[in-house]
Amino acid sequence: MPSSLLTTTRSITRRRLLQAAIVGVAGTTVLLLAFMVSDGLASLGLPGGGLAAYLVLVGRALGAITGLELFSFRFVWYSLATGALIGIVGPVVGIFIVHREMALIGETLAHTAFAGVAGGLLIGSATGWSAPLLASALVAAVIGALAVEWLAEHAAAYGDVPIAIMLTGSFALGTIIISWGGGFSGLNIEAFLFGNISFVPVDGAWLMVVVSAVVLAAVGSRYKQLLYVTFDEQAARVARLNVSGYNRLLIVLTAMVVVGSMQVLGVILVAAMLVVPTAAASQVATSFREAMALAVLVGETSVISGLLIGYAYGIPAGGTIVLIAIAWYVLAVVLADHEISLSARSAS
Amino acid sequence: MSAVAAARNVTFRYGDTVAIEDVSLEVEAGEFLGLIGPNGSGKTTLLHLLLGLKEPDSGSIELFGEPVADFEDGGRIGYVAQQATQQGSTMPVTVEEVVEMGRYPHRGASRLTDEDREIVRDAMARVDVDDLRNRRINALSGGQRQRAYIARALASKADLLALDEPTVGVDAESRDRFYGLLDELNDDGIAIILIEHDIGVVTDRAERIACVNRELYHHGDTESFVESDALERAYGATGTVVHHHH
Numbered sequence: 001m002p003s004s005l006l007t008t009t010r011s012i013t014r015r016r017l018l019q020a021a022i023v024g025v026a027g028t029t030v031l032l033l034a035f036m037v038s039d040g041l042a043s044l045g046l047p048g049g050g051l052a053a054y055l056v057l058v059g060r061a062l063g064a065i066t067g068l069e070l071f072s073f074r075f076v077w078y079s080l081a082t083g084a085l086i087g088i089v090g091p092v093v094g095i096f097i098v099h100r101e102m103a104l105i106g107e108t109l110a111h112t113a114f115a116g117v118a119g120g121l122l123i124g125s126a127t128g129w130s131a132p133l134l135a136s137a138l139v140a141a142v143i144g145a146l147a148v149e150w151l152a153e154h155a156a157a158y159g160d161v162p163i164a165i166m167l168t169g170s171f172a173l174g175t176i177i178i179s180w181g182g183g184f185s186g187l188n189i190e191a192f193l194f195g196n197i198s199f200v201p202v203d204g205a206w207l208m209v210v211v212s213a214v215v216l217a218a219v220g221s222r223y224k225q226l227l228y229v230t231f232d233e234q235a236a237r238v239a240r241l242n243v244s245g246y247n248r249l250l251i252v253l254t255a256m257v258v259v260g261s262m263q264v265l266g267v268i269l270v271a272a273m274l275v276v277p278t279a280a281a282s283q284v285a286t287s288f289r290e291a292m293a294l295a296v297l298v299g300e301t302s303v304i305s306g307l308l309i310g311y312a313y314g315i316p317a318g319g320t321i322v323l324i325a326i327a328w329y330v331l332a333v334v335l336a337d338h339e340i341s342l343s344a345r346s347a348s
Numbered sequence: 349m350s351a352v353a354a355a356r357n358v359t360f361r362y363g364d365t366v367a368i369e370d371v372s373l374e375v376e377a378g379e380f381l382g383l384i385g386p387n388g389s390g391k392t393t394l395l396h397l398l399l400g401l402k403e404p405d406s407g408s409i410e411l412f413g414e415p416v417a418d419f420e421d422g423g424r425i426g427y428v429a430q431q432a433t434q435q436g437s438t439m440p441v442t443v444e445e446v447v448e449m450g451r452y453p454h455r456g457a458s459r460l461t462d463e464d465r466e467i468v469r470d471a472m473a474r475v476d477v478d479d480l481r482n483r484r485i486n487a488l489s490g491g492q493r494q495r496a497y498i499a500r501a502l503a504s505k506a507d508l509l510a511l512d513e514p515t516v517g518v519d520a521e522s523r524d525r526f527y528g529l530l531d532e533l534n535d536d537g538i539a540i541i542l543i544e545h546d547i548g549v550v551t552d553r554a555e556r557i558a559c560v561n562r563e564l565y566h567h568g569d570t571e572s573f574v575e576s577d578a579l580e581r582a583y584g585a586t587g588t589v590v591h592h593h594h
Contacts, residue, residue: 099438099439221457222457224448224449224452224455224457224460225452227441227445227449228449228452230439231439231441231446231449232429232449234401234427234429235427235428235429235449235500237400237401238399238400238401238422238425238427238510239422239423239425239427239449239452239453239504240419240420240421240422240453241422241452241453281440282438282439282440285440286440286442286482286484287440287441287442287444287445287482287484288439288440288441288442288445289445290440291440
């Protein structure tokens with residue numbers, strides 16, 4: 001077969017495979033969200049709860065056959081739905097963050113969110129008003145995001161120094177607040193630090209739905225501008241795009257994704273879902289659009305399989321998810337290297 | 349003719365260091381201006397001031413007759429930054445995606461239209477990168493990348509093309525081809541501001557020269573520059589212009 005025809009055939013096959021995978025991801029996510037909506041309606045005593053009950057029944061039947069009972073638990077469906085959304089919005093935001101060379105910003109904002117959780121607990125214990133911890137984490141992460149952006153602008157360039165200062169500073173603040181509050185009895189700090197499949201509360205899952213809707217609407221409507229600013233900031237400024245505004249938007253979206261993802265991945269590992277899928281996809285993608293689609297696929301398969309494996313074997317889901325994503329990355333590096341070798345051989 | 353860019357008595361400092369002092373110059377529509385000066389002379393700073401990337405400490409800048417702060421029609425300017433060949437060096441962006449960026453200032457949040465895509469195709473064909481449109485930009489040679497950036501400016505229908513040492517790291521043959529392309533675009537009426545360290549290239553191509561070293565040593569037609577002592581005064585040494593003949 002002539003090489004140009006071979007290339008075209010490979011390109012079409014690749015595109016079709018990618019389209020099929022994206023349809024699979026979308027279908028899985030829609031099913032999981034449908035469970036949440038149905039279960040929500042049932043808990044409010046409204047009609048429409050049949051689907052959730054049916055899916056739990058199917059889960060029980062599967063458990064009876066396979067011995068794997070996880071689909072018979074409502075919390076697993078909520079965790080999977082949250083995970084599915086993390087697998088989408090993490091890479092969708094992460095692809096811009098990574099290519100702006102701000103890979104560590106996710107880690108920083110997660111630590112800021114941790115300080116927010118500690119702050120929320122302190123306010124709760126001092127006033128008796130129990131603020132939702134994820135809400136206080138979100139507020140802290142957004143404030144932290146804007147502070148990093150302010151520091152970066154006033155330091156004249158993005159660098160790792162403001163990021164490192166914010167990362168260590170907010171974690172230091174969080175640990176001092178927790179120590180000051182006498183460890184806040186009843187708080188599962190490990191769940192915040194390392195994530196937990198059983199840690200996703202119903203309101204946490206719904207927070208992730210809202211976060212995902214905001215993130216996807218923002219990136220969908222400002223994709224072109226974010227791409228231009230990421231690729232060539234100076235030319236984007238000359239083209240009169242509001243570069244500072246888009247930088248702020250990106251970093252605030254990152255803060256939102258981080259807080260939503262913290263429930264499953266934990267503070268320590270949350271940055272992985274922003275960075276690793278993009279790093280893997282960028283190795284083999286032929287365009288930015290394809291890189292985004294591939295990153296979502298890597299993110300989605302890592303989160304869903306990591307949650308299931310974590311549950312089945314009783315190991316931390318966050319760590320499992322990250323290791324699966326890194327396995328994808330290694331595979332992508334090998335594939336890219338193989339592709340380069342093939343190109344070099346056909347050129348010589 | 350009207351000025352596409354104008355600086356009036358512009359001064360700019362980095363802290364206590366004066367980078368540009370009391371510089372006034374105009375770039376007319378359709379003009380090819382070569383901006384030269386020794387290393388660290390403030391050429392890039394002056395270009396950034398003209399494009400609104402920096403704000404002057406005193407003096408004023410106008411773009412297309414408007415104060416630079418009020419100028420919003422970014423599609424009228426194409427810009428290729430210094431070291432642009434290093435841009436997005438690991439980013440999986442295709443040539444077509446880069447050239448499409450030229451249409452972004454015209455579209456806001458809306459999707460690109462069929463007309464936009466046709467303009468993008470025409471721009472790629474014009475600079476001969478249409479065969480490379482699905483290639484990643486970081487897989488191209490320096491010369492091919494520069495042509496892709498020019499295509500981006502063409503896609504935006506720019507009236508002014510600003511280039512900051514665009515051929516650094518580009519081989520000689522590609523460089524000649526690139527400058528041939530600039531001549532053609534200038535013949536079509538696009539104003540060009542070119543920063544280039546090779547004075548011979550500039551004096552061969554540009555119809556007017558601005559020679560800076562903090563202050564403006566010369567601003568006028570190329571012939572009068574070659575005959576003047578501006579080069580010696582700006583560079584602080586005697587030298588002659590070497591013309592390229594290919």
